[in-house]
Amino acid sequence: xxxxxxxxxxxxxxxxxxxxxxxxxGAAHAQSSLGIGANEATxxxxxxxxxxxxxxxxxxxxxxxxxxGALKSMRDGGGGxxxxxxxxxxxxxxxxxxxxxGKAVISSYMIANEVALRRGVVLSFASALxxxxxxxVLIGGVYLVLRGTSLSMTDAARFLEASSYALVAxxxxxxxxxxxxxxxxxxxxxxxxxxxxxxxxxxxxxxxLFEATDDAADGRDGGMRAPGRSGRYVVADCSHPRLTADRVxxxxxxxxxxxxxxxxxxxxxxxxxxxAIAAVGIRPCTGALIVLSFALLNGLVFGGIVSVLAxxxxxxxxxxxxxxxxxxxxxxxxxxxxGKSGWFHAAIxxxxxxxxxxxxxxxxxxxxxx
Amino acid sequence: xxxxxxxxxxxxxxxATLEVAVAPDHVVRSLGHVWRFDDxxxxxxxxxxxxxxxxxxxxxxxxEVGRTIHESLADFxxxxxxxxxxxxxxxxxxxxxxxxxxxxxxxxxxxxxxAKPLKLAGKVDFGIYDPTFxxxxxxxxxxxxMVRGLPADCRRAVIRPDPDEAIAQNQQTLTxxxxxxxxxxxxxxxxxxxxxxxxGGGK
Numbered sequence: 001x002x003x004x005x006x007x008x009x010x011x012x013x014x015x016x017x018x019x020x021x022x023x024x025x026g027a028a029h030a031q032s033s034l035g036i037g038a039n040e041a042t043x044x045x046x047x048x049x050x051x052x053x054x055x056x057x058x059x060x061x062x063x064x065x066x067x068x069g070a071l072k073s074m075r076d077g078g079g080g081x082x083x084x085x086x087x088x089x090x091x092x093x094x095x096x097x098x099x100x101x102g103k104a105v106i107s108s109y110m111i112a113n114e115v116a117l118r119r120g121v122v123l124s125f126a127s128a129l130x131x132x133x134x135x136x137v138l139i140g141g142v143y144l145v146l147r148g149t150s151l152s153m154t155d156a157a158r159f160l161e162a163s164s165y166a167l168v169a170x171x172x173x174x175x176x177x178x179x180x181x182x183x184x185x186x187x188x189x190x191x192x193x194x195x196x197x198x199x200x201x202x203x204x205x206x207x208x209l210f211e212a213t214d215d216a217a218d219g220r221d222g223g224m225r226a227p228g229r230s231g232r233y234v235v236a237d238c239s240h241p242r243l244t245a246d247r248v249x250x251x252x253x254x255x256x257x258x259x260x261x262x263x264x265x266x267x268x269x270x271x272x273x274x275x276a277i278a279a280v281g282i283r284p285c286t287g288a289l290i291v292l293s294f295a296l297l298n299g300l301v302f303g304g305i306v307s308v309l310a311x312x313x314x315x316x317x318x319x320x321x322x323x324x325x326x327x328x329x330x331x332x333x334x335x336x337x338x339g340k341s342g343w344f345h346a347a348i349x350x351x352x353x354x355x356x357x358x359x360x361x362x363x364x365x366x367x368x369x370x
Numbered sequence: 371x372x373x374x375x376x377x378x379x380x381x382x383x384x385x386a387t388l389e390v391a392v393a394p395d396h397v398v399r400s401l402g403h404v405w406r407f408d409d410x411x412x413x414x415x416x417x418x419x420x421x422x423x424x425x426x427x428x429x430x431x432x433x434e435v436g437r438t439i440h441e442s443l444a445d446f447x448x449x450x451x452x453x454x455x456x457x458x459x460x461x462x463x464x465x466x467x468x469x470x471x472x473x474x475x476x477x478x479x480x481x482x483x484x485a486k487p488l489k490l491a492g493k494v495d496f497g498i499y500d501p502t503f504x505x506x507x508x509x510x511x512x513x514x515x516m517v518r519g520l521p522a523d524c525r526r527a528v529i530r531p532d533p534d535e536a537i538a539q540n541q542q543t544l545t546x547x548x549x550x551x552x553x554x555x556x557x558x559x560x561x562x563x564x565x566x567x568x569x570g571g572g573k
Contacts, residue, residue: 032504033449035442036415036435037381039504054533057379061506065383068410095379139417148423153414286381294413297425 037286038157060094064287067091067307071291075298081306088291088307092128092314095287096322102127102280103319105168105356107326109276112175112352113269117324123273124319130281132312134160135288136305143296153293157284158367164283165364171279172357175272179353183346279360287311380506383408384478388498388509388565392519396569398488401450401461401496405478405507412476427471436469439478443467448482449507451497451559459494460485490524490569499562507563515565524569536560 032039295304337344512528
């Protein structure tokens with residue numbers, strides 16, 4: 001039973017490592033091959049999904065061509081605003097279904113945090129809407145202010161892109177600190193005591209600390225035992241005569257009472273949510289910039305704005321669905337592996353935070369080196 | 371594992387023609403390219419390069435467009451992939467790009483030639499595509515890939531791989547390519563439309 005659980009965890013760890021490696025590999029080509037406009041850094045996709053993504057890609061292209069057809073017919077005096085809106089919406093839905101960092105960040109953030117699904121959906125909508133607004137403001141700014149200056153639209157778009165990736169990386173680092181940093185500190189606090197225990201002739205005390213978490217994952221939470229020894233002795237019991245200032249039991253490295261920071265979690269979550277929205281949303285999508293440029297140059301300002309907002313709505317729906325899937329998968333895996341106290345749950349959360357950080361860091365590197 | 375490119379999607383569409391010029395002695399003289407970009411992307415180029423704010427691209431501004439694209443395409447072999455019996459043929463960088471704005475469309479023209487004399491023998495393939503998938507280079511019909519001076523003993527074919535089949539056939543190579551060269555974009559060539567000249571013989 002235990003061996004099987006171990007293999008399962010290994011596989012999960014390997015999968016996470018692979019996902020991270022894949023994220024790094026996909027970060028290339030933020031610069032567009034034509035030197036005009038920004039290409040979207042994309043994440044690679046697994047072989048299983050290649051055919052689906054291929055289909056998504058083909059549909060997206062179809063909608064984009066239809067969309068440009070609708071815009072051209074409006075330019076030539078034809079109507080078709082509703083057609084344009086419908087096509088833009090469909091383009092948004094398919095556009096977001098392809099690989100990209102926005103949904104990866106939102107999903108990872110939701111995995112790293114105990115975020116209610118409803119809030120995750122709000123997050124997806126807000127960030128998609130901000131992305132649309134960012135494109136509108138950028139094109140408006142380029143048309144009214146930047147045109148004719150040495151600062152080009154590509155420069156501006158790439159600046160926003162780099163800012164977005166930097167924010168994502170910073171946000172990831174912060175999440176990582178919250179998820180992993182405290183555990184490490186708790187561990188570091190315990191370390192001197194353990195070293196003393198080892199020195200005092202209690203070999204295996206350190207490994208007992210880790211073994212204890214494993215037991216917890218198996219649902220046999222109790223005192224800490226040294227593994228593989230006949231004499232079962234307790235290194236630290238969890239009766240907690242003294243709690244450290246941050247209310248983390250130094251002996252077990254676990255928090256047994258709500259720590260003060262937790263009480264303001266509502267405020268924290270809201271703050272974190274805003275950062276996530278901004279991190280994803282300030283980077284305008286290339287498709288939207290292209291549509292808006294064309295609309296503006298051809299006197300279709302209203303059509304262009306409505307089209308981009310419809311795209312945002314489509315994007316939001318897809319991102320919500322994907323993020324919901326990710327969280328459902330996490331809950332399912334957590335339940336299978338012994339509940340929220342298990343280290344598997346912690347590992348998923350830490351991996352989620354690490355993924356946000358890595359995504360941001362490598363996309364930033366790719367975007368700056370381009 | 372199919373790498374990033376397969377799922378990345380184009381934001382720019384160009385209708386292209388290719389003309390391969392062959393000398394009577396079977397030596398490939400030049401590749402002539404014309405790419406006509408879609409109205410939407412062309413609009414963003416106006417937005418970006420209209421320095422004098424007249425909403426048009428004059429000669430100077432067009433020259434700047436050409437310079438930018440020329441410089442950027444250098445990193446991507448000018449979207450050309452020429453192979454002789456599967457071996458890559460090095461191409462000389464074109465001296466310059468000619469850029470025009472016709473109707474509502476940006477048009478780019480340039481000519482390139484092989485770095486070393488390339489004699490037609492066996493199967494020689496000319497694939498024109500953007501390895502990053504940012505631009506979709508479309509050859510609307512097979513006639514858009516022309517050969518001037520095709521020797522009588524050569525057959526000309528235009529090959530348009532079906533993406534699903536290409537993925538299936540190349541699953542193994544794709545996996546290897548990804549692990550050997552995760553940042554590379556070699557795999558994109560399996561999706562590209564190409565002109566194949568089969569002159570028999572070869573290696």
